[in-house]
Amino acid sequence: MKKAEIKLEIELDDNNVPDTINWSSTDGESSDLLPAKAMYLALWDAQYKNSLRIDLWTKDMPYDEMKRFFYETLQTLGDSFIRSAGGDPMAEKVIADLRDYCAHFADKMEVLEKQN
Missing domain, CATH: 1.20.5 (Single alpha-helices involved in coiled-coils or other helix-helix interfaces)
Known part of the structure; x- marks a missing residue:
């Protein structure tokens, strides 16, 4: 079975506001972290039958x-x-x-x- 990993690295300021968002994937051409200005991640929790989400954007978006x-x-x-x-x-x-x-x-x- 093949496995893949997605890595997120968020740098926060003193008020916990994202300064930078970087990501990488083991399925990508490079394992280098790539910059992003915003992200939306949604997951389904099958046990509780609801969605979990993370939405972040940098203050300079x-x-x-x-x-x-x-x-x-x-x-x-x-x-x-x-x-x-x-x-x-x-x-x-x-x-x-x-x-x-x-x-x-x-x-x-x-x-x-x-x-x-």
């Missing part, structure tokens, strides 16, 4: 990039749900609603560049 990060996270959550749904037609319909919301979010938050 630009707001416009945070908006894009949220938009892309919502989009990829939809992708993940479709993959896990095994062809459930209701999942397809619900994710279509999520995609509509993502488009609305992107428009209102001016996340995407305007197309000519």
Whole structure:
């Protein structure tokens, strides 16, 4: 059985606000730590039937990039749900609603560049 490890290294200031976020994966091309400005980690606790999450961002994460990060996270959550749904037609319909919301979010938050 193959195993992989994801490493997170968070440097905090005196107020426990992230200064830096670095990560690496044993499945990556390099084991060097790579910088990130924000992260969202969600895990499912099967025993208690709830999610556990860690969401962090560095204090120098630009707001416009945070908006894009949220938009892309919502989009990829939809992708993940479709993959896990095994062809459930209701999942397809619900994710279509999520995609509509993502488009609305992107428009209102001016996340995407305007197309000519």
